[in-house]
Amino acid sequence: xxxxxxSPQSLIILEGKNCTLQCNYTVSPFSNLRWYKQDTGxxxxxxxxxxxxxxxxxxxxxxxxxxxxxxxxSLHITASQLSDSASYICVVTPTGGADGLTFGKGTHLIIQP
Amino acid sequence: xxxxxxxxxHEVTEMGQEVTLRCKPISGHDYLFWYRQTMMxxxxxxxxxxxxxxxxxxxxxxxxxSAKMPNASFSTLKIQPxxxxxxxxxxxxxxxxxxxxxxxxFFGPGTRLTVL
Numbered sequence: 001x002x003x004x005x006x007s008p009q010s011l012i013i014l015e016g017k018n019c020t021l022q023c024n025y026t027v028s029p030f031s032n033l034r035w036y037k038q039d040t041g042x043x044x045x046x047x048x049x050x051x052x053x054x055x056x057x058x059x060x061x062x063x064x065x066x067x068x069x070x071x072x073x074s075l076h077i078t079a080s081q082l083s084d085s086a087s088y089i090c091v092v093t094p095t096g097g098a099d100g101l102t103f104g105k106g107t108h109l110i111i112q113p
Numbered sequence: 114x115x116x117x118x119x120x121x122x123h124e125v126t127e128m129g130q131e132v133t134l135r136c137k138p139i140s141g142h143d144y145l146f147w148y149r150q151t152m153m154x155x156x157x158x159x160x161x162x163x164x165x166x167x168x169x170x171x172x173x174x175x176x177x178x179s180a181k182m183p184n185a186s187f188s189t190l191k192i193q194p195x196x197x198x199x200x201x202x203x204x205x206x207x208x209x210x211x212x213x214x215x216x217x218x219f220f221g222p223g224t225r226l227t228v229l
Contacts (some may be wrong), residue, residue, distance in 0.1 A: 034217070041119070042222055043206070044204075044220050089155070
């Protein structure tokens, strides 16, 4: 069964600090991996997308990396801001089942002033 | 564009009652998805449509759940009869199919359902 595991489940850091969120998956073969940000009370919003041939993708202070050999991805947040407080969800799309997305349960990130 | 629109935003009902959730996708998008999100299970895909036709409903938990898409701009998810374990946030998302599987899904704000 295709799975996506995220760690840590929750994380609290001080404003201005960096952090890294992890995503391990068993989906294979896979087409792309996407990181979503979900603010409290809202729907998820896409941050980055990477295909299996890409190693890194940046979106402002967010940088996602992908190691297709070890089936691991990470999302690094630089110089965190209070607005980064949210849940971050890793989503993997399998090849041939472009719509059969597999979602992780997310990492709940809290930025403290 | 206003994005994906869902209604109601909050619904509180009693066990046994019928609940209907509504969704208006982004104009021009040909895929529509219904999800359920709980703390325990995260986001779960319930059903999705392509050009108004249901493609995969394997995620629908049981016969109490049904979904329709009568036209390209409207879809409903119905629960009848509702049970307390159906309490969750229900999201609708839409996407425009593109080559290379870069079909980003755009989510609505969700409907928070509480069944007492």
